[in-house]
Amino acid sequence: MSRLIAALEHRELTVFAHIDHAEHARRAELSLTPVDVVLFGDPHAGTPLMASDPRVGLDLPLRMVVWQDGEMAFVGHHDPRELAGDYELTEHKEILDRMAELLEAVSVEVAGE
Template structure:
């Protein structure tokens, strides 16, 4: 990660208590246990390797529940560009494993005119992810 790397306000970063593979497994299991579908699991490090370059362990998960996403896309078909939900599990150069979750709520309301009541379904995702990776949710540093 470059020193100039910034975290956008819509990104929630959680620090895992586990190694990369265990974190990835726990996140996927937690999502599926809550009835979410994992639409894609993209191994970005493997793609980098196939392109003869290197990237730290990085897996992008596309996930969601059509019961929550369909009304949003029905309200504005362009909102499908923000869904499914996304989380990335990655390992920093110095070792810590992190999970970044992209919360689309504000973008959907502000840019697509989606009723905020429809985006409320996303509110539980950070807590679900935090529980999966055993993050200390009482520590504000564990959230952003």
Template structure:
């Protein structure tokens, strides 16, 4: 596995809402469905709590995700894929995703299925114009 936590961090050079929009647009352009986009800050505020801007995007493509679940149904716990966009401090926007290597190892999936997941890492990096930092 490429990291202990399995999480990749991308530091966005874009504002928070621009980062979220860019991800949504890129997913749509690549035939990746956004199943949900959860504004976690708004949910926290609704119960009287405060947190920095945070959005969880659930996304995927059944053509690439289904083979993972067929190889090991437990992989469905991590599907659809997720991207967490957070502005932990003003002007510091990060996107966090699980690494392909982590998901392959976690679910003991055939190594060949990593090819179904790696394009997401590449796409997020390309959208943000940065390389991932392994956490």
């Protein structure tokens, strides 16, 4: 998680929320291995998408999940280019491509590859 947050801050992205699912499970007296979701983005990228189709607010800001399986940690995300098929965003291909490139670069950095 610390590498993910550092990678986002390095890129001057806004972290809107951090959800620690394992902590919430503990509060409910349940057990869960670490699973964290971070919502982040840049209003300069997301706002034009929401102006075109406000429904995309269901999928924005961008998010990444980090989870632990045994001694290994993993990071995952959806491909934002798929949003063009779900919403009226075909004119924003360039923004969606940049979002996808960003998520891939952050994933590689966080994974230490």
